[in-house]
Amino acid sequence: xxxxxxxxxxxxxxxxxxxxxxxxxxxxxxxxxxxxxxxxxxxxxxxxxxxxxxxxxxxxxxxxxxxxxxxxxxxxxxxxxxxxxxxxxxxxxxxxxxxxxxxxxxxxxxxxxxxxxxxxxxxxxxxxxxxxxxxxxxxxxxxxxxxxxxxxxxxxxxxxxxxxxxxxxxxxxxxxxxxxxxxxxxxxxxxxxxxxxxxxxxxxxxxxxxxxxxxxxxxxxxxxxxxxxxxxxxxxxxxxxxxxxxxxxxxxxxxxxxxxxxxxxxxxxxxxxxxxxxxxxxxxxxxxxxxxxxxxxxxxxxxxxxxxxxxxxxxxxxxxxxxxxxxxxxxxxxxxxxxxxxxxxxxxxxxxxxxxxxxxxxxxxxxxxxxxxxxxxxxxxxxxxxxxxxxxxxxxxxxxxxxxxxxxxxxxxxxxxxxxxxxxxxxxxxxxxxxxxxxxxxxxxxxxxxxxxxxxxxxxxxxx
Numbered sequence: 001x002x003x004x005x006x007x008x009x010x011x012x013x014x015x016x017x018x019x020x021x022x023x024x025x026x027x028x029x030x031x032x033x034x035x036x037x038x039x040x041x042x043x044x045x046x047x048x049x050x051x052x053x054x055x056x057x058x059x060x061x062x063x064x065x066x067x068x069x070x071x072x073x074x075x076x077x078x079x080x081x082x083x084x085x086x087x088x089x090x091x092x093x094x095x096x097x098x099x100x101x102x103x104x105x106x107x108x109x110x111x112x113x114x115x116x117x118x119x120x121x122x123x124x125x126x127x128x129x130x131x132x133x134x135x136x137x138x139x140x141x142x143x144x145x146x147x148x149x150x151x152x153x154x155x156x157x158x159x160x161x162x163x164x165x166x167x168x169x170x171x172x173x174x175x176x177x178x179x180x181x182x183x184x185x186x187x188x189x190x191x192x193x194x195x196x197x198x199x200x201x202x203x204x205x206x207x208x209x210x211x212x213x214x215x216x217x218x219x220x221x222x223x224x225x226x227x228x229x230x231x232x233x234x235x236x237x238x239x240x241x242x243x244x245x246x247x248x249x250x251x252x253x254x255x256x257x258x259x260x261x262x263x264x265x266x267x268x269x270x271x272x273x274x275x276x277x278x279x280x281x282x283x284x285x286x287x288x289x290x291x292x293x294x295x296x297x298x299x300x301x302x303x304x305x306x307x308x309x310x311x312x313x314x315x316x317x318x319x320x321x322x323x324x325x326x327x328x329x330x331x332x333x334x335x336x337x338x339x340x341x342x343x344x345x346x347x348x349x350x351x352x353x354x355x356x357x358x359x360x361x362x363x364x365x366x367x368x369x370x371x372x373x374x375x376x377x378x379x380x381x382x383x384x385x386x387x388x389x390x391x392x393x394x395x396x397x398x399x400x401x402x403x404x405x406x407x408x409x410x411x412x413x414x415x416x417x418x419x420x421x422x423x424x425x426x427x428x429x430x431x432x433x434x435x436x437x438x439x440x441x442x443x444x445x446x447x448x449x450x451x452x453x454x455x456x457x458x459x460x461x462x463x464x
Contacts, residue, residue, distance in 0.1 A: 024048050030059065033062060034062070042056070073093065200307060201309045203314065204335060207336055210348070213338055214371050222335075223279045227415075231311050234282065235314075242317070256286050257294045258286065264300070278412070302314060325358055333432035335432065340377060345386055348367075369393070393424070396421065
């Protein structure tokens with residue numbers, strides 16, 4: 001603990017950090033975890049009286065819900081196998097450990113603007129090149145760190161104390177950094193609940209567990225077809241790094257997620273021009289590196305838009321992180337798209353199982369098979385069997401016309417066409433949007449058409 005440079009944390013004083021508690025033995029570490037039930041993550045580097053992997057396994061056994069990360073500077077296949085068998089969540093190397101420590105410290109600083117600002121340690125350039133990259137810890141970490149064994153001048157090994165600590169990071173975006181990295185004052189969001197007597201809009205999210213299934217194209221057409229039905233629509237592009245919904249929908253100057261996070265009034269001031277036939281778009285941050293902190297304002301932005309617009313459509317990325325569960329939980333309906341590939345089906349099954357383990361309701365999921373053809377490897381029956389009886393809706397392959405019109409800025413022309421993608425979007429709108437204003441007759445017809453399309457038989461009822 002007195003020599004943090006041995007852990008790759010040169011210049012740090014771990015004993016003085018207010019969010020870090022220290023312990024040097026296995027029992028002290030387990031007692032610290034017991035006194036801090038809110039701790040959701042543990043890092044173990046070394047220990048005075050127990051093997052680090054045994055201590056990590058004990059912490060995991062004490063609380064299976066806590067994420068345990070084992071830090072080892074000399075990794076091998078045997079250690080990885082033992083860690084996996086013990087249920088340890090992640091095996092960190094030196095570089096990943098230093099990066100994760102810096103990330104947690106930065107988040108703690110952002111949520112404590114009154115505290116003294118210190119410099120985040122940089123990762124040493126002398127670290128081994130072959131070390132693999134490990135994902136940084138989640139947004140609500142509770143950190144426990146221990147130091148590795150060191151060699152004295154005589155060559156004998158000596159143990160350095162175990163370092164453990166706790167740092168709670170809450171999701172609401174009360175503090176957000178400017179692009180320069182300076183701390184911003186707390187951001188107060190307007191009232192999230194809609195005023196009395198005002199019905200909140202419907203939140204529809206479009207998610208997938210794999211890329212290449214036509215999710216963004218379908219989301220763009222879905223939004224435009226909602227506009228053609230007289231609904232006011234706001235599109236939130238939650239693919240915060242590389243989303244291009246603003247481009248596909250032809251939005252000239254969309255409001256960025258970073259600006260919306262820093263200026264809540266800019267979101268509440270948005271209004272829909274139903275005469276234009278186009279949705280309002282919230283685009284990803286202009287700078288990719290701002291996507292992590294801007295994501296904390298995602299749910300408040302959705303709730304604010306829900307007070308003004310009939311439909312709030314949220315398009316997500318194929319890479320899953322903390323964003324997808326938050327969006328699913330905030331949604332009234334989820335359009336879950338997959339491709340006609342076995343790998344896409346397997347990824348979808350795993351994603352749905354993850355949602356179940358997290359306690360997210362999956363009853364609102366509507367499964368869509370993107371770019372569907374009769375000769376594809378996966379059919380609607382295959383999807384239904386893999387997902388334990390869940391219904392799957394085929395979304396026809398719109399052909400080159402879809403890509404050409406969207407890339408050329410003619411999304412409106414595509415939405416007015418009779419492309420199979422538009423027909424599938426109409427069926428999905430009928431299935432997930434509960435109120436279509438004065439379009440009750442159209443809703444009933446669409447529901448009957450949908451029933452025939454999915455099951456191949458005619459029903460007297462227009463419900464699904």
